[in-house]
Amino acid sequence: MGAADEHHEEASPLLAPPADEKLPPAQDPAKGCADGVPVVMGEPVAAPAGDAPRDSWDSGILSCLGRNDDFCSSDLEVCLLGSVAPCVLYGSNVERLAAAPGTFANSCLPYTGLYMLGNSLFGWNCLAPWFSHPTRTAIRRRYNLEGSFEAFTRQCGCCRGLAEDEERREHLEVACDLATHYFCHPCALCQEGRELRRRVPHPGFYGRSVVVMMPPTEQTMGRAM
Numbered sequence: 066m067g068a069a070d071e072h073h074e075e076a077s078p079l080l081a082p083p084a085d086e087k088l089p090p091a092q093d094p095a096k097g098c099a100d101g102v103p104v105v106m107g108e109p110v111a112a113p114a115g116d117a118p119r120d121s122w123d124s125g126i127l128s129c130l131g132r133n134d135d136f137c138s139s140d141l142e143v144c145l146l147g148s149v150a151p152c153v154l155y156g157s158n159v160e161r162l163a164a165a166p167g168t169f170a171n172s173c174l175p176y177t178g179l180y181m182l183g184n185s186l187f188g189w190n191c192l193a194p195w196f197s198h199p200t201r202t203a204i205r206r207r208y209n210l211e212g213s214f215e216a217f218t219r220q221c222g223c224c225r226g227l228a229e230d231e232e233r234r235e236h237l238e239v240a241c242d243l244a245t246h247y248f249c250h251p252c253a254l255c256q257e258g259r260e261l262r263r264r265v266p267h268p269g270f271y272g273r274s275v276v277v278m279m280p281p282t283e284q285t286m287g288r289a290m
Protein backbone atom coordinates (compact mmCIF):
# COMPACT_ATOMS: atom_id res chain seq x y z
CA MET A 66 0.00 0.00 0.00
CA GLY A 67 2.87 2.38 0.78
CA ALA A 68 4.39 1.94 -2.68
CA ALA A 69 0.99 2.40 -4.31
CA ASP A 70 0.35 5.60 -2.35
CA GLU A 71 3.78 6.94 -3.29
CA HIS A 72 3.15 6.18 -6.98
CA HIS A 73 -0.28 7.85 -6.76
CA GLU A 74 1.30 10.99 -5.27
CA GLU A 75 3.87 11.13 -8.03
CA ALA A 76 1.23 10.74 -10.73
CA SER A 77 -1.27 13.17 -9.27
CA PRO A 78 -1.74 16.20 -11.53
CA LEU A 79 -2.76 18.36 -8.57
CA LEU A 80 0.67 18.27 -6.96
CA ALA A 81 3.23 20.95 -7.73
CA PRO A 82 6.09 19.84 -9.98
CA PRO A 83 9.54 19.31 -8.49
CA ALA A 84 11.82 22.33 -8.23
CA ASP A 85 14.33 20.96 -10.76
CA GLU A 86 11.64 20.27 -13.41
CA LYS A 87 11.30 22.95 -16.07
CA LEU A 88 7.83 23.95 -17.12
CA PRO A 89 7.05 24.46 -20.81
CA PRO A 90 6.85 28.12 -21.80
CA ALA A 91 3.39 29.64 -21.85
CA GLN A 92 1.90 30.14 -25.29
CA ASP A 93 1.16 33.72 -26.14
CA PRO A 94 -2.24 33.90 -27.89
CA ALA A 95 -0.93 36.73 -30.08
CA LYS A 96 1.87 34.52 -31.35
CA GLY A 97 1.67 31.40 -33.46
CA CYS A 98 3.72 29.23 -35.74
CA ALA A 99 2.73 28.35 -39.31
CA ASP A 100 4.79 25.59 -40.93
CA GLY A 101 7.88 26.49 -38.93
CA VAL A 102 7.50 30.25 -39.50
CA PRO A 103 6.79 32.15 -36.27
CA VAL A 104 4.01 34.69 -36.78
CA VAL A 105 3.24 37.71 -34.60
CA MET A 106 -0.06 39.45 -35.38
CA GLY A 107 -0.08 37.99 -38.87
CA GLU A 108 3.50 38.99 -39.74
CA PRO A 109 6.31 36.42 -40.03
CA VAL A 110 9.29 37.30 -37.86
CA ALA A 111 11.76 34.49 -38.54
CA ALA A 112 12.47 31.81 -41.09
CA PRO A 113 13.41 28.19 -40.42
CA ALA A 114 17.10 27.59 -40.81
CA GLY A 115 18.24 25.26 -43.49
CA ASP A 116 20.33 24.97 -46.62
CA ALA A 117 17.69 23.31 -48.75
CA PRO A 118 17.59 24.65 -52.31
CA ARG A 119 14.78 27.11 -52.83
CA ASP A 120 12.11 26.58 -55.46
CA SER A 121 11.04 29.13 -58.01
CA TRP A 122 7.57 30.64 -58.10
CA ASP A 123 5.04 28.73 -60.13
CA SER A 124 4.55 31.73 -62.43
CA GLY A 125 6.39 34.96 -63.11
CA ILE A 126 5.30 38.26 -61.68
CA LEU A 127 4.33 39.52 -65.14
CA SER A 128 2.41 36.35 -66.10
CA CYS A 129 -0.87 38.14 -65.53
CA LEU A 130 -3.01 35.62 -67.41
CA GLY A 131 -1.33 32.64 -65.75
CA ARG A 132 -0.66 29.40 -67.56
CA ASN A 133 -2.67 27.16 -69.86
CA ASP A 134 -3.26 24.34 -67.38
CA ASP A 135 -5.96 23.08 -65.03
CA PHE A 136 -5.91 26.41 -63.16
CA CYS A 137 -6.42 28.55 -66.27
CA SER A 138 -9.89 29.74 -65.24
CA SER A 139 -8.65 30.44 -61.71
CA ASP A 140 -5.76 32.49 -63.12
CA LEU A 141 -8.19 34.60 -65.13
CA GLU A 142 -10.26 35.18 -61.98
CA VAL A 143 -7.11 36.22 -60.09
CA CYS A 144 -6.17 38.64 -62.87
CA LEU A 145 -9.64 40.18 -62.83
CA LEU A 146 -9.68 40.56 -59.05
CA GLY A 147 -6.19 42.06 -59.00
CA SER A 148 -7.20 44.64 -61.58
CA VAL A 149 -10.66 45.57 -60.30
CA ALA A 150 -10.84 44.55 -56.60
CA PRO A 151 -7.35 44.04 -55.12
CA CYS A 152 -8.82 44.14 -51.61
CA VAL A 153 -10.83 40.98 -52.33
CA LEU A 154 -7.81 39.20 -53.81
CA TYR A 155 -5.61 40.17 -50.86
CA GLY A 156 -8.22 38.95 -48.36
CA SER A 157 -8.55 35.67 -50.26
CA ASN A 158 -4.77 35.19 -50.26
CA VAL A 159 -4.51 35.75 -46.52
CA GLU A 160 -7.46 33.42 -45.88
CA ARG A 161 -5.78 30.62 -47.84
CA LEU A 162 -2.42 31.25 -46.20
CA ALA A 163 -3.92 31.20 -42.69
CA ALA A 164 -6.04 28.13 -43.63
CA ALA A 165 -8.82 29.36 -41.37
CA PRO A 166 -12.23 30.79 -42.22
CA GLY A 167 -12.92 34.27 -40.89
CA THR A 168 -9.58 35.88 -41.69
CA PHE A 169 -10.90 37.34 -44.94
CA ALA A 170 -12.69 40.29 -43.32
CA ASN A 171 -9.79 41.01 -40.93
CA SER A 172 -7.51 41.47 -43.93
CA CYS A 173 -9.84 42.86 -46.58
CA LEU A 174 -11.34 45.67 -44.51
CA PRO A 175 -8.04 47.28 -43.34
CA TYR A 176 -6.66 46.96 -46.85
CA THR A 177 -9.75 48.67 -48.25
CA GLY A 178 -9.37 51.54 -45.77
CA LEU A 179 -5.72 52.08 -46.68
CA TYR A 180 -6.54 51.76 -50.38
CA MET A 181 -9.19 54.47 -50.18
CA LEU A 182 -7.07 56.70 -47.96
CA GLY A 183 -4.06 56.50 -50.27
CA ASN A 184 -6.11 57.24 -53.37
CA SER A 185 -7.90 60.12 -51.64
CA LEU A 186 -4.80 61.83 -50.24
CA PHE A 187 -2.11 60.98 -52.78
CA GLY A 188 -4.03 59.94 -55.87
CA TRP A 189 -2.71 56.36 -55.99
CA ASN A 190 -2.53 53.22 -53.87
CA CYS A 191 0.62 54.00 -51.91
CA LEU A 192 -0.42 52.92 -48.39
CA ALA A 193 -1.86 49.42 -48.83
CA PRO A 194 1.44 47.86 -50.05
CA TRP A 195 3.01 48.63 -46.65
CA PHE A 196 0.21 46.59 -45.09
CA SER A 197 0.17 43.69 -47.58
CA HIS A 198 3.85 42.94 -48.25
CA PRO A 199 4.33 40.65 -45.16
CA THR A 200 2.02 38.15 -46.87
CA ARG A 201 4.53 37.77 -49.70
CA THR A 202 7.28 37.17 -47.16
CA ALA A 203 5.17 34.52 -45.41
CA ILE A 204 4.45 32.71 -48.70
CA ARG A 205 8.13 32.77 -49.66
CA ARG A 206 9.22 31.38 -46.30
CA ARG A 207 6.53 28.76 -45.93
CA TYR A 208 7.12 27.17 -49.33
CA ASN A 209 10.87 27.90 -49.45
CA LEU A 210 10.60 30.02 -52.59
CA GLU A 211 13.40 31.96 -54.19
CA GLY A 212 13.33 35.66 -53.39
CA SER A 213 13.95 38.57 -55.73
CA PHE A 214 17.40 39.33 -54.35
CA GLU A 215 18.58 35.74 -54.64
CA ALA A 216 17.25 35.51 -58.20
CA PHE A 217 19.07 38.74 -59.07
CA THR A 218 22.39 37.52 -57.69
CA ARG A 219 21.98 34.18 -59.46
CA GLN A 220 21.35 35.80 -62.82
CA CYS A 221 23.89 38.63 -62.58
CA GLY A 222 26.59 36.83 -60.56
CA CYS A 223 27.16 39.76 -58.19
CA CYS A 224 26.71 40.26 -54.43
CA ARG A 225 27.25 36.57 -53.75
CA GLY A 226 28.74 37.35 -50.34
CA LEU A 227 25.45 38.91 -49.23
CA ALA A 228 23.45 36.02 -50.68
CA GLU A 229 25.48 33.44 -48.77
CA ASP A 230 24.91 35.17 -45.43
CA GLU A 231 21.50 33.81 -44.41
CA GLU A 232 20.55 36.60 -42.00
CA ARG A 233 21.62 39.49 -44.20
CA ARG A 234 20.09 37.88 -47.26
CA GLU A 235 16.75 37.52 -45.51
CA HIS A 236 16.74 41.21 -44.54
CA LEU A 237 17.36 42.12 -48.16
CA GLU A 238 14.65 39.73 -49.32
CA VAL A 239 12.11 41.40 -47.02
CA ALA A 240 13.11 44.78 -48.47
CA CYS A 241 12.66 43.33 -51.96
CA ASP A 242 9.22 42.02 -51.00
CA LEU A 243 8.24 45.53 -49.94
CA ALA A 244 9.64 47.03 -53.14
CA THR A 245 7.79 44.45 -55.24
CA HIS A 246 4.50 45.29 -53.57
CA TYR A 247 5.16 49.01 -53.71
CA PHE A 248 6.11 49.30 -57.39
CA CYS A 249 4.30 46.25 -58.89
CA HIS A 250 1.45 45.87 -56.44
CA PRO A 251 -1.33 44.36 -58.63
CA CYS A 252 1.13 41.99 -60.30
CA ALA A 253 2.52 40.89 -56.91
CA LEU A 254 -0.97 40.16 -55.56
CA CYS A 255 -1.83 38.14 -58.67
CA GLN A 256 1.39 36.13 -58.50
CA GLU A 257 0.74 35.30 -54.85
CA GLY A 258 -2.86 34.37 -55.63
CA ARG A 259 -1.81 31.99 -58.41
CA GLU A 260 0.80 30.40 -56.15
CA LEU A 261 -1.59 29.86 -53.26
CA ARG A 262 -4.43 28.50 -55.39
CA ARG A 263 -2.12 25.82 -56.76
CA ARG A 264 -0.87 24.84 -53.32
CA VAL A 265 -3.72 25.41 -50.84
CA PRO A 266 -7.44 24.64 -51.19
CA HIS A 267 -9.89 27.21 -49.95
CA PRO A 268 -10.26 26.87 -46.14
CA GLY A 269 -14.03 26.80 -46.48
CA PHE A 270 -13.72 23.37 -48.10
CA TYR A 271 -11.95 21.74 -45.13
CA GLY A 272 -14.09 19.03 -43.60
CA ARG A 273 -17.28 20.28 -45.19
CA SER A 274 -19.69 17.56 -46.17
CA VAL A 275 -21.79 17.98 -49.25
CA VAL A 276 -25.47 17.12 -48.93
CA VAL A 277 -27.33 16.42 -52.15
CA MET A 278 -31.07 16.87 -51.94
CA MET A 279 -32.95 14.53 -54.24
CA PRO A 280 -36.51 15.40 -55.25
CA PRO A 281 -39.12 12.86 -54.24
CA THR A 282 -40.06 10.34 -56.87
CA GLU A 283 -43.47 10.58 -58.47
CA GLN A 284 -46.00 8.51 -56.58
CA THR A 285 -49.22 7.08 -57.97
CA MET A 286 -52.30 6.27 -56.01
CA GLY A 287 -53.57 2.76 -56.63
CA ARG A 288 -57.14 1.61 -56.08
CA ALA A 289 -57.45 -1.03 -53.46
CA MET A 290 -59.21 -4.21 -54.62
